[in-house]
Structure formats: structure tokens, C-alpha cells
Amino acid sequence: MAECPDLFPVAARGAEEGLDTSASGAGVRHVLKVSMPDTLEDYYAVGTYDDAADTFTPDEDGDYRSWRRIDRGHLYASKTFFDARRSRRVLWAWVNESDSDADDVARGWSGLQSFQRALWLDGGGKQLVQWPVEEIETLRTRRAAPLQGEGAEVEPAGGLREVTGIVSSQADVDVVFEIPSLRRAEGLDPSRLADPDALCREKGASVQGGVGPFGLLVMASGDLREHTAVFFKVFRLLHEYTVLMCTDLSRSSTKAGVYRPTHGGFVSVDIEKDMSISLRTLIDHSIVESFGGGGRTCVTARVYPEHVATGSSHLYVFSNGSDAVKVSKLEPWELASASVNVDDDDGLVGSSVNMCRSEEY
Structure with a gap:
């Protein structure tokens, strides 16, 4: 079983700008990403998407175990979206707990989101490059x-x-x-x-x-x-x-x-x-x-x-x-801590949370 599948286009020549999900044709490659619960790891392959046949063909043969990893550590269930305002593709992911359930209960929360990352295809065309979104630099004090x-x-x-x-x-x-x-x-x-x-x-x-x-x-x-x-x-x-x-x-x-x-x-x-x-x-x-x-x-x-x-x-x-x-x-x-908009019954209100994510149990 695979979880959180994601199929998205990337510029073929190492351009850092992202592409709208509907992009296709010359100069466009595609990435297929899957999350595998047997390993709690995210894998991806670069390849070609045929819109007419609705098929994806990876550049390299083999099943997901031979694919590249989104992250070599403790990160799972990633998904991307296209940020049209800044022309970039952004990845978010879940960083689940590895401590005990009792410690989770004592803290009052469990699990969090990763820092947001912009991602693009490197110049060699074989792997993704990931980098923290530039907004994180505004938190520097x-x-x-x-x-x-x-x-x-x-x-x-x-x-x-x-x-x-x-x-x-x-x-x-x-x-x-x-x-x-x-x-x-x-x-x-x-x-x-x-x-x-x-x-x-x-x-x-x-x-x-x-x-x-x-x-x-x-x-x-x-x-x-x-x-x-x-x-x-x-x-x-x-x-x-x-x-x-x-x-x-x-x-x-x-x-x-x-x-x-x-x-x-x-x-x-x-x-x-x-x-x-x-x-x-x-x-x-x-x-x-x-x-x-x-x-x-x-x-x-x-x-x-x-x-x-x-x-x-x-x-x-x-x-x-x-x-x-x-x-x-x-x-x-x-x-510094991030200021995040929270949607409640009265509209959007500002709240301060630890960095760029909220944590709940």
C-alpha cells in the first residue's frame, strides 16, 4: 500500500521556479512521489507523464525501494502545492513522534509539520533540490x-x-x-x-x-x-x-x-x-x-x-x-516565533506559535 501520492511537473533544465500542476510538453519532466507505511519513508522518481494515456514512466527501472528519498531522516507523508504568486513548488511534510506515548500525553501534543521547502529539479535532471522557503529568513533576529x-x-x-x-x-x-x-x-x-x-x-x-x-x-x-x-x-x-x-x-x-x-x-x-x-x-x-x-x-x-x-x-x-x-x-x-493566522468563527486572528507550525495531541 502507498500513501500520500503526489504527481507534479518540474522544469527539465534545473530552473528553480515551479510549474503549475497542468504544465506539460517540451522542457517539462514529472515527479511521482509515494509514502510507504512499511518503512515510514517517502520515495520519488523522475520521469515522463503521458497526459493522453494518463501514464507515468520513471527514468530508472525498479520498484520504489530503488527510488530516491525525499528526506533521509524522520519525515513522512509529504505533499506539494504550486505557489502561483511566487512561481514555486512548496513541500510540507509530517514529522511524527519517536518518543513514547506516555511522553506524548505528558507534553499534551504529538507530531508536527516540517519547515516548508521549495523544490526543483537539479541541473543533472536526476534528483530534486530542496531548500527552506525564503520567508523563514524573516524570522531571523x-x-x-x-x-x-x-x-x-x-x-x-x-x-x-x-x-x-x-x-x-x-x-x-x-x-x-x-x-x-x-x-x-x-x-x-x-x-x-x-x-x-x-x-x-x-x-x-x-x-x-x-x-x-x-x-x-x-x-x-x-x-x-x-x-x-x-x-x-x-x-x-x-x-x-x-x-x-x-x-x-x-x-x-x-x-x-x-x-x-x-x-x-x-x-x-x-x-x-x-x-x-x-x-x-x-x-x-x-x-x-x-x-x-x-x-x-x-x-x-x-x-x-x-x-x-x-x-x-x-x-x-x-x-x-x-x-x-x-x-x-x-x-x-x-x-523568532512565527505569527500565524488562525481561522475561527470570528474570522482571521493572529496568534503566536512555536516557529512555523502548530502542535497538538
């Missing part, structure tokens, strides 16, 4: 203090720099890492490409590697006993390189019984040519949404750290590879 020696290298083998000056439990962090060399990249058997989650568990943020891991520690306690790591690691595949992106929740909470998975996916970038990679992470208390390589790989996670009940969270840039990495860009912003 304070920018964090610059790192000491910003633009300099983050030391290898446990290098750590704290980002200060903002409330980092509700934040928008945009960072670019430059890699000085790929010579220490670890070799990877091509068979390991089939299960990036397992590779992320094995090569976690605390495991020192060659080129990486490097990235962010978010929702971290002051003593680092609790933290969620969002990071990259570069591997060598025969005569080329591949970039693994992970969100490691293994140390996200010290509470017994909390679900602490490790999510991962590979990022379709030419790291040998670019020698740099970008990461944007949106943090909203129990949800962490990350966009690697300009939105080519997306990972959503739910985190339930215990330290938030009695203290504040911290944010760090880290490197645990054999070589230092350079932070060529770092823009961390504290985010």
Missing part, C-alpha cells in the same frame, strides 16, 4: 558572535569551537566547510553505498577519520554529554570520491528509552572539484532539519535531550578528521 579567528581552520582530531550570542535551540545555521586535501580520504567498498544509515552508525561523529567527520554539534549540553551531530565525511571510491552526510543521535539524550537512530545519505556533489561543501541546519527544539550540498540531501531528526528542562543548549562547529577544515562561511541566526 540576532546573529551569533563570530568565531574567534573565523575563517581559520578548525583543528583536527577533536577540534571544537562554540558559537555564542544566540539562543541556539531555535536557530538557523548556514555554514560552508573548505577541505584542504583529500589525500587522507578513507577507501570505501562500493557495496556500502546501499546502506548509508549503517555507515553513519559505524563512522559516527566520535570516530576519528580521514577527511571528516566535520560539521555541527547542535542541541548540546554544556558538558557535551548530550548533543546531536550533523556532519560530513568524504570517502574514496576507486578513482573518485563520495560525500556521506549523517545526523547522529546516539548521544542526543541521556534519558532511558529514547529513540536515538542515526540517519544518513550521500550527497551528489563533485567534492574533488569544489573542495568545499555547505550545510544549513534549522533547529526548533525537538526538530533538527539539515540541508547538505545546497539541498541535494536532506535529513530530518527528532531529538529529546534532558538538559533542556533545566538549562540552555549550546552550538558548536567541530572536526574529528585527520586534517583541519576551514570554515569559510558561518551565519548562525536566532529565530
Whole structure:
């Protein structure tokens, strides 16, 4: 059984503008997306839609298990719509709970919506690019203090720099890492490409590697006993390189019984040519949404750290590879709560909710 099917057109040549649902003809491709309850994951295929025959033919053979994922983490039941005013296609999704039912009842709510994302077909024509809608930037308030020696290298083998000056439990962090060399990249058997989650568990943020891991520690306690790591690691595949992106929740909470998975996916970038990679992470208390390589790989996670009940969270840039990495860009912003229109019997009234979604049990 498939849930929440979605069939929509995209421009064939990597244009970021969206298309009306009725678009067809030259220069138009189509995307078929399905949500599969057996895995609680969303899959999609790029292909061709024949309006006369009412048939969709994917570019690549195989069933949904060989299709690409909308998100490599904790995201399900996504749907899109065409925003005609801004000529873009926008995706919303459900981020369900992974904590216990008893905790849901104690909080008084369960489940939430993801941040809204604009999406389009990349220039290669094989995968979607997803990026937070620009309106989220209007919630930015304070920018964090610059790192000491910003633009300099983050030391290898446990290098750590704290980002200060903002409330980092509700934040928008945009960072670019430059890699000085790929010579220490670890070799990877091509068979390991089939299960990036397992590779992320094995090569976690605390495991020192060659080129990486490097990235962010978010929702971290002051003593680092609790933290969620969002990071990259570069591997060598025969005569080329591949970039693994992970969100490691293994140390996200010290509470017994909390679900602490490790999510991962590979990022379709030419790291040998670019020698740099970008990461944007949106943090909203129990949800962490990350966009690697300009939105080519997306990972959503739910985190339930215990330290938030009695203290504040911290944010760090880290490197645990054999070589230092350079932070060529770092823009961390504290985010305000969103003002949302709520429809009641008396018309539209304004209300303040946590970020861009409401939560109910």
C-alpha cells in the first residue's frame, strides 16, 4: 500500500521556479512521489507523464525501494502545492513522534509539520533540490558572535569551537566547510553505498577519520554529554570520491528509552572539484532539519535531550578528521516565533506559535 501520492511537473533544465500542476510538453519532466507505511519513508522518481494515456514512466527501472528519498531522516507523508504568486513548488511534510506515548500525553501534543521547502529539479535532471522557503529568513533576529579567528581552520582530531550570542535551540545555521586535501580520504567498498544509515552508525561523529567527520554539534549540553551531530565525511571510491552526510543521535539524550537512530545519505556533489561543501541546519527544539550540498540531501531528526528542562543548549562547529577544515562561511541566526493566522468563527486572528507550525495531541 502507498500513501500520500503526489504527481507534479518540474522544469527539465534545473530552473528553480515551479510549474503549475497542468504544465506539460517540451522542457517539462514529472515527479511521482509515494509514502510507504512499511518503512515510514517517502520515495520519488523522475520521469515522463503521458497526459493522453494518463501514464507515468520513471527514468530508472525498479520498484520504489530503488527510488530516491525525499528526506533521509524522520519525515513522512509529504505533499506539494504550486505557489502561483511566487512561481514555486512548496513541500510540507509530517514529522511524527519517536518518543513514547506516555511522553506524548505528558507534553499534551504529538507530531508536527516540517519547515516548508521549495523544490526543483537539479541541473543533472536526476534528483530534486530542496531548500527552506525564503520567508523563514524573516524570522531571523540576532546573529551569533563570530568565531574567534573565523575563517581559520578548525583543528583536527577533536577540534571544537562554540558559537555564542544566540539562543541556539531555535536557530538557523548556514555554514560552508573548505577541505584542504583529500589525500587522507578513507577507501570505501562500493557495496556500502546501499546502506548509508549503517555507515553513519559505524563512522559516527566520535570516530576519528580521514577527511571528516566535520560539521555541527547542535542541541548540546554544556558538558557535551548530550548533543546531536550533523556532519560530513568524504570517502574514496576507486578513482573518485563520495560525500556521506549523517545526523547522529546516539548521544542526543541521556534519558532511558529514547529513540536515538542515526540517519544518513550521500550527497551528489563533485567534492574533488569544489573542495568545499555547505550545510544549513534549522533547529526548533525537538526538530533538527539539515540541508547538505545546497539541498541535494536532506535529513530530518527528532531529538529529546534532558538538559533542556533545566538549562540552555549550546552550538558548536567541530572536526574529528585527520586534517583541519576551514570554515569559510558561518551565519548562525536566532529565530523568532512565527505569527500565524488562525481561522475561527470570528474570522482571521493572529496568534503566536512555536516557529512555523502548530502542535497538538
